Amino acid sequence: MVAGCIAVAAVLGLSACGTASGALQPTTAAATPGSASPQQQPTGTAASTTAPATGSDGATGSGPAAPSAAAKPGTSGVSGTSGTPSASGTSGTPGASGTPSAPAQPAATARTTSPATTPATGTPAPPPAHPGTATKVIGSTASGGRTVALTFDDGPGPATGQILDLLAQYHVKATFCEIGQNAAANPALVKRVVAEGHRLCDHSVHHPQPFEKLSHDKAVYEIGAAHDMIVKAGGPSTEVSWFRAPGGGFDADNEHIAAGLGMSSLGWSVDPRDWARPGAPAIVSTVQQQLKPGGVILMHDGGGDRSQTVAALKQLLPWLVAQGYTFDLPAA
Template identity: 65%
Template sequence: MVKARIPAPRRSLLLGASALLGTSALLVACGAPGSPSAAGDAAHRTAAPSASTSASGPTDGGSSVAARPTPGEDARTSASPAPTASGSPTPAAPSSSPYAPPSAARTTAPAQPGAGSTPGASAPATHAPAPATGVLRHTASGGRTVALTFDDGPGPATGRVLDLLAQYGAKATFCEIGDNAKARPATVQRIVAEGHRLCDHTVDHPQPMHAQTHEQQVAEIRDAKADIERAAGGSPTITWWRAPGGDFTAENERIGADFGMKSLGWTVDPRDWARPGVQAIVSDVQRNLRPGGVVLMHDGGGDRSQTVAALEQLLPWMVAQGYVFDFPQS
């Protein structure tokens, strides 16, 4: 049988087509660039190392990929304190002062839900209380006057504070803890007898005040007033109340008003409760006092020797500056 001969030009064309078909098949089997399987291989090669891999990586300050938490790992793990250069966790920031004014966060209205929020989603468990609007922070007479106020007493230092005030003919307002007034009635009576004024500073200085239930806030303000009045004897006038830490809200301001008292704030706080040093207390008051100002200091709640020593310098300085001692506005 005679085989038909294929002309050379046609044979070359057929061989080229076969080669092309073979290459395509090979590319399909191995994964051509841009195909799903090739993309998966590339992703696998560039995937971030696991937590165990990065933990054993270089620590010379070079760049590295942050380890990602293992799927299903408790999210709280990522909130752990970051280690310092020595390897120990960075200490948490110190808590705010027990006497410091409330932070702005407590008087900020909660954020409103965005347009993309889920309808019917539950609101946050807590919300910022409405701030008070009638807190007094000025003297009664104005002009070049100053109102001295002392918190958390009566205490062991109150007698010495009274001695100094008498020496300079100064009058002051004592914001008293109900429990302390019950424990030191003779001191409360001396305060009144020497022409000073009394202020309700709650039964036992709860903080934060706004976190107490309404009934608890009522009891703290009402019962302290009754304790101070009993300790003083007679019928002393208690014109003001002061929230622990200055934590005034519209709610507790209203409670104080219901018991015939106004909310008393301050304009100068030398943080003497923290015992920063006598000169620090003196310098703070001298730097920040303005005519008509209300100065916050402490005669109770701890060691007040620094406050007494600072007062020994501040009283003659105030007199030399032409200040007249006054009570807060009422």
Template identity: 55%
Template sequence: MSNALERSTQHGGRSVALTFDDGPDPRWTPQVLALLAQHHAKATFCEIGPNAQRHPELTKSIVAAGDRLCDHSVHHNERQSSMPLDYNVHEIADAQQQISDAAGPGAKLWYYRAPGGDFTPAIRGIAAQHGLRPIGWSDDSDDWKRPGAEGILQNINRHLHPGSIILMHDGGGDRSQSVAALAKLLDQLDAQGYTYSFPAR
């Protein structure tokens, strides 16, 4: 398992990898899943451990849809790298266990994304030791700032290219703008001949 930070898609070519952080959320995650299903699109969901514990049915729905799971820590501490090694081990390993338990037997966790992209070589190493590929992103929607659906789409299009890993959110607050932007984005990507992949492993 490489501990290099992955920023490209598994399948290459004219593909993108949609990623959604901070869920699962009972209001927004089902809406995201419904849109993805309409477009036969796949995505990676970077879940916070306790959210997965609270909503195992959503984590199971993600797996059942053929989407991938990603560990996004226990406490979403964006200054994780300033904390002791033991803290980081627990943030990664405990969330991995919580998400795995929620997903059910046989479900696989593929990746680890540090909150806020706060990666260090040590954090990447812990993830790799737990069988998780560290993933970043190459295209930040900044949807958490809630600039409106059109603003989110403009942010994505500024850096959109074949192989993009696109960062969006399905949890952590009101994600109505994210859902509206996703609907427009999927129409656009389909029209532009993009396919849907996952971050490389």
């Protein structure tokens, strides 16, 4: 009788001491807000997903890397969609013996890929790996017609407040695609974005590139943890409606992960490459040349010095109004 109880206790103790499998931790170094590199960079220079990114300002290990190519007019802002992610990260399923695995770690620190896992926020966990190329990336406004959607990436940062001031002056609502760690470091700015009626978009935790080459587990962490960071910074009722892959690196897997968290995949149709700081006149000229009704403009409020973006926006807002454009949100 005693020996039997000891055997049962040993079995139960072994089960209770097991660790949750599939828990993910970021593999890239956390970037310092305001110094991250934004979207685009020449092909062949994308940063490794396992090492700190090189910023457009020349600093290493300070933030997100730039994408492989600029979006062309009329495109969805997708680059490098041929990457097929790893189908790893499906561990944590009870084995053949029927012994259950240990509980998953809280969503605030890690995510698993098991559909049965429920993060601390109450949002369903992302689905399993879904290899393939992206098919549902948005590059147009919700209403169509002579409308335009303004989107700002890589913040919140030092320029975010100035951009919010300009948008308020022209009664414009925009979409801010925020990096998770920057949102966590600047919760007051996230709250201001929400309070002034703008919308939020998930832009990953660390902006790793090429994003479409990440393993499934890493993509789950980058998308899911960033979503949680943004919601926490904005407050309990904060909504994150879109996901924008760093560099436009969408594929079916990260698109599927985002959809599992209730987010649409957001691209763009106009890219003035303001991240490269070509000068305010060049930024304005590119927008004027590329914009068509229903377009989505990609700009940046973080990732480095955005004074040229602010200067260009001061010219673009009155120009857009004079051209008869009204401001809209991206399609969902």
